[in-house]
Amino acid sequence: MALNTLTIADARAKLAAKEVTSRELTQACLDAIEGASALNAVVTVTAERALDMADAADARIAGGDATAMTGIPLGVKDLFCVEGVRSQAASKILDGFTPPYESTVTANLWSSGAVMLGKLNMDEFGMGSATEYSVYGPTVSPWRAQGSDAKLTAGGSSGGSAAAVAADLCLAATGTDTGGSIRQPAAFTGTVGLRPTYGRCSRWGVIAYASSLDQAGPMTKTVRDAAIMLGAMAGHDEKDSTSADIPVPDFEAALTGDIRGKKIGIPREYRVDGLSDTIAKQWDEGAAMLRDAGAQVVDISLPHTQYALPTYYVIAPAEASSNLSRYDGVRYGHRAKLSAGDGITEMYEKTRAEGFGTEVQRRVMLGAYVLSAGFYDAYYRKAQRVRTLIKRDFETAFADGIDAILTPTTPSRAFALGAAAEMSPVEMYLNDVFTVTLNLAGLPGISVPSGLSADGLPLGLQLIGKPWEEGDLLNTAFALEKAAKFETKAARWW
Numbered sequence: 001m002a003l004n005t006l007t008i009a010d011a012r013a014k015l016a017a018k019e020v021t022s023r024e025l026t027q028a029c030l031d032a033i034e035g036a037s038a039l040n041a042v043v044t045v046t047a048e049r050a051l052d053m054a055d056a057a058d059a060r061i062a063g064g065d066a067t068a069m070t071g072i073p074l075g076v077k078d079l080f081c082v083e084g085v086r087s088q089a090a091s092k093i094l095d096g097f098t099p100p101y102e103s104t105v106t107a108n109l110w111s112s113g114a115v116m117l118g119k120l121n122m123d124e125f126g127m128g129s130a131t132e133y134s135v136y137g138p139t140v141s142p143w144r145a146q147g148s149d150a151k152l153t154a155g156g157s158s159g160g161s162a163a164a165v166a167a168d169l170c171l172a173a174t175g176t177d178t179g180g181s182i183r184q185p186a187a188f189t190g191t192v193g194l195r196p197t198y199g200r201c202s203r204w205g206v207i208a209y210a211s212s213l214d215q216a217g218p219m220t221k222t223v224r225d226a227a228i229m230l231g232a233m234a235g236h237d238e239k240d241s242t243s244a245d246i247p248v249p250d251f252e253a254a255l256t257g258d259i260r261g262k263k264i265g266i267p268r269e270y271r272v273d274g275l276s277d278t279i280a281k282q283w284d285e286g287a288a289m290l291r292d293a294g295a296q297v298v299d300i301s302l303p304h305t306q307y308a309l310p311t312y313y314v315i316a317p318a319e320a321s322s323n324l325s326r327y328d329g330v331r332y333g334h335r336a337k338l339s340a341g342d343g344i345t346e347m348y349e350k351t352r353a354e355g356f357g358t359e360v361q362r363r364v365m366l367g368a369y370v371l372s373a374g375f376y377d378a379y380y381r382k383a384q385r386v387r388t389l390i391k392r393d394f395e396t397a398f399a400d401g402i403d404a405i406l407t408p409t410t411p412s413r414a415f416a417l418g419a420a421a422e423m424s425p426v427e428m429y430l431n432d433v434f435t436v437t438l439n440l441a442g443l444p445g446i447s448v449p450s451g452l453s454a455d456g457l458p459l460g461l462q463l464i465g466k467p468w469e470e471g472d473l474l475n476t477a478f479a480l481e482k483a484a485k486f487e488t489k490a491a492r493w494w
């Protein structure tokens, strides 16, 4: 078995048994990356650093001081600042930005002994659902529909991470999820994506999109790997005031596979108009699998669900317009060439017009509009109120004894590359209909590969859990993964 195709858990076992070295694992991934430029998933390769870190990991393993992640080669979404490595959120405005500091999440991973392979493609600043809005160009999914060689999207915004994991360019990757950017790409690529409870992972050093919604999480080949990797990413951080000061449990120890007596809610409001038969069938089958595993599956109501998408698309752009005001050509990255007579205003205007892509400009304008004095009450304040109601829907369900909620992750299988350009912004935003709700409520959620569409493409189911109970959520996901037996890999064409 090629070493780059291993899971974290299998690689850990082989490293411990001295059957392989981290250098060998790392080299296998670097070779796979080199052969996969057609996917455009990896945008910066840090080969030398990777091999140095692998050697250090091997020495650590030999010294008997390894953690579960020691020697495991990872890819990192371009949204994470990595000291001394270009980190530009796939934006032209951060052209060439090389941070002099390290995000807390990646620092935690490196101190656990994980190995940094490089930076992964994404939608600019995390805004998008197809990884097409990137200064590096689009990521191409390793998957193709049966009998077709049309290029497909790997989802977004963490599409580079999803494609890299699905194509075995790394053992796992980091992602971030503001409105679904870990779970949707995971669903499109047959991988596992976990968005933790808001505050579980530090946001420090992760380039901000919408601060009250952003959260980092693992993108992996299996649920067990998600449990292992989350343990290494999470933890309290004084540098992020919203990071929770609570202990990080052993998530892997929660994976017993026993979900007997658990109460799983099926929210009727997610059966949206036009939900395809394929997705509806997956959902019913997922519910049946959990029932067969001994869970009690019940219908529930989350009455404010229909308002989640519009609420998200007020709050996220509002926070983005504020967060992105710092990119002005003075302190970071790109600055426009100025003409004689241009003053500071022209510098700001030209730099931001050149540096931000169309979608980012749309969000900044939308955000500035909903925050402006005349419209603040009508849009932003209203959205904040509705957000509270959405959160309350979940609280009521959990207070009624629900342990987890099962929904589809996406309304369709992966769409064609380029389709995003043909869609209206609102059609594009509809992709996030099942994922944004839990971001608004600050809850953890996971996408688990559950089956294939009629034309052979992966589909995912989403489980939503109680705050801070990722262990329990992962265990339910583990039971679902076991029952679904999703074992298909993308057939190699690249």
Ligand code: GLN
Pocket: 125, 126, 127, 128, 129, 156, 157, 176, 177, 178, 179, 180, 181, 182, 209, 316, 432
């Ligand atoms: N597609 C959503 C958006 O564009 C989600 C993005 C994300 O989670 N970063 O806002």
